[in-house]
Amino acid sequence: MSNILPILYQDEHLVVINKPISLPVHKSKGMANDAPYVTKWLGQQLECSVYNVHRLDAKTSGILLLALSPEMATQLTEQFARREVDKVYHALVKGIPGEGIFDGKVKKAKRGNKAAAETAYRTLRTVYTKWEHKGEENLPLSLVELKPTTGRWHQLRQHCSHDRHDIIGDAEHGDFPLNRLLAEMIGEKRLYLHACSLSFEHPVTKERMTFEEPTPPTFAALLDLFDGES
Template identity: 40%
Template sequence: MLEIIYQDEWIVAVNKPANMLVHRSWLARHETQFVMQTLRDQIGQHVFTVHRLDRPTSGVLVFGLSSEAGRELSQLFEHHKMSKTYHAIVRGWLQGEGVVDYPLQEEHDKIADKFATSEPVSQSAITEYKTLAQVEMPYPVGRYESCRYSWVELHPKTGRKHQLRRHMSHLRHPIIGDTAHGDLKQNRGAAEHFGCQRLMLHALKLSFIHPFTQQLISLEAGVDETWREMQRQFGWTR
């Protein structure tokens, strides 16, 4: 059963669990559970995808309840009229706040794009970040006698593939649990000491002007037990 955080006659939004695919894919034929199909069965009607979250990312995921609603919502995403807020736990002490303006080369999937003939192009990518809390824990990781973490708020201003994960890696503060762009020793340490078995990236909030009512909609998704347990162990209460 998915947690529905908003529903009206045009839109439905859920709190997507980590490690659940949004829809069926031939790249993951062995999977049996998908957000789109689960939600359709749960509310008894078809839903239309308008954006995606990476499989390991949790948080706010919006669907249209008609093809028209899907088109209108997709336009909001395409024209950057959605305000997105993510939370992440990253390696090390990331200080203060700032803007990452670092172009990213288009990523090709090793399987889906293996026959692509064009060279990946560099695309503008901008992310705002702000550190919310920091901690140092007395557990050795790799060659270090302790491990440091930062709780970070992220606001992507562009929508490149794996943008937040790649930008945090560029800053040398990769997101904990990121197996593609992260620190494998830190990932193993977080799993061993704090029970972290997921990517610590959560789509916390999504705000936009409703395309049919013209009212401001602000959707927020709570974090899961893994997040709550890490925050408890780190003493992060804000």
């Protein structure tokens, strides 16, 4: 993994990047002193301090917004807290979720209690395998659009797993045998969750800014393996 991160936008106040998979946003307990993370690498790249303002799991790729001052970080964080930021993700999941709202409570990180959470979802594409898996014949796989209105720990992964529409590659909440099978077929082990769109108001210019980043080619490549099989 290169320590040069792809920048989608930068000014004197903030920066937007396309975060690669398997890279934490910031340092956390248990990480080695020389471990890589976004705020470290990007700070070195830009030669300035960088501050995270929202969550994006290490295993999730896609659009990440960061601030270049503590004051800007506070203003951007408040936008997320007020739910004024629009976020869109794409995920590959097991089954056919259809369209609707996931509104079940989700677990908080490393704690047993749960918190209210809401995610809108919409199925974009479905293919059928020739597999029988856990009693289901011709197991379908779907590309799904996810729009969270809250920002809980592993919210999208937990919501998808509630109805067993597990996100492919989810090693904590998902379908582990299916993950292993698909990783062997595609030759890549990853969480198939990507932050593809982010829209927010620039705290200084007051301009509504929207950034989009295409879903990685491996998403389509996995679905194409089965397209037209049945």
